[in-house]
Amino acid sequence: MDVLYFxxxxxxxGHPKDRIETxxxxxxxxxxxxxxxEDRYAAAFADLSALRVAVDQELTDFDAPLAGARxxxxxxxxxxx
Amino acid sequence: MRVVVQEAPFDFGAExxxxxxxxxxxxxxxxxxxxxxxxxxxxxxxxxxxxxxxMTEKALAKIAEEARTxxxxxxxxxxxxxxxxxxxxxxxxxxxxxxHRKDAFEAAEYLMDYLKSRAPFxxxxxxxxxxxxxxxxxxxxxxxxxx
Numbered sequence: 001m002d003v004l005y006f007x008x009x010x011x012x013x014g015h016p017k018d019r020i021e022t023x024x025x026x027x028x029x030x031x032x033x034x035x036x037x038e039d040r041y042a043a044a045f046a047d048l049s050a051l052r053v054a055v056d057q058e059l060t061d062f063d064a065p066l067a068g069a070r071x072x073x074x075x076x077x078x079x080x081x
Numbered sequence: 082m083r084v085v086v087q088e089a090p091f092d093f094g095a096e097x098x099x100x101x102x103x104x105x106x107x108x109x110x111x112x113x114x115x116x117x118x119x120x121x122x123x124x125x126x127x128x129x130x131x132x133x134x135x136m137t138e139k140a141l142a143k144i145a146e147e148a149r150t151x152x153x154x155x156x157x158x159x160x161x162x163x164x165x166x167x168x169x170x171x172x173x174x175x176x177x178x179x180x181h182r183k184d185a186f187e188a189a190e191y192l193m194d195y196l197k198s199r200a201p202f203x204x205x206x207x208x209x210x211x212x213x214x215x216x217x218x219x220x221x222x223x224x225x226x227x228x
Contacts, residue, residue, distance in 0.1 A: 004133070006131060006133055006201070006203060007131055007203035007205070007214055008214050054133070054136060054201070057133070057135055057136035057139055057140075058136075058139075059140075059199065073133060073136070073201075075133070075201065075203065076203065076214065076216075076217070077198065077216075077217035077222075078197075078198055078199065078200060078201050078202055078203065078217065079197070079202060079203055079204045079214075079215045079216075079217050080161065080173075080196045080197050080198070080199075080200040080201075080202035081115055081172075081173060081193055081196050081197035081200075081202075
């Protein structure tokens with residue numbers, strides 16, 4: 001599975017993408033695995049209310065299932081327009 | 082319907098002129114253009130817009146499709162840039178065409194409200210040696226509730 005990071009989440013983690021093998025059933029379980037990796041991941045995922053998540057390029061919630069997902073992206077609230 | 086995500090500047094005049102041209106059934110065309118603003122106090126040297134290639138195009142198309150289901154529209158155009166921009170440069174534009182102006186105005190406002198908070202763009206400001214990510218505003222999220 002590809003895990004992508006954008007904006008300050010990318011900066012805090014230090015790279016734009018991880019390719020990982022995971023058994024995580026939900027986004028929340030994936031976040032728990034990422035937090036456990038290193039301090040910079042724990043810092044990036046410290047406050048989930050400041051983050052949004054997309055699974056296979058569709059916005060969703062942190063309790064969304066990951067069955068069959070190929071790409072998960074984490075980023076701050078969007079500022080388009 | 083046309084959705085464009087590009088780094089290069091766009092020609093607003095040419096786009097506005099070409100949009101819905103030859104469609105004499107459409108009596109109303111509304112365009113909105115977003116311009117990089119100079120902040121009041123500190124001079125903003127430039128802005129960089131990051132986006133999520135792939136999702137950006139999908140999200141914009143979804144927002145435009147939703148506008149077409151809610152209002153009677155003859156055509157919709159969305160252009161949004163990414164990359165480095167300086168104050169005064171055009172960031173994005175939307176255009177809507179309808180038989181009557183109410184549909185065109187409302188749909189354009191809807192497009193703007195949604196692409197502010199639901200299209201995966203992130204703005205970073207550069208002022209001298211300071212850099213900061215632009216924070217999403219509560220008002221922008223609240224603006225979605227009226228639809």
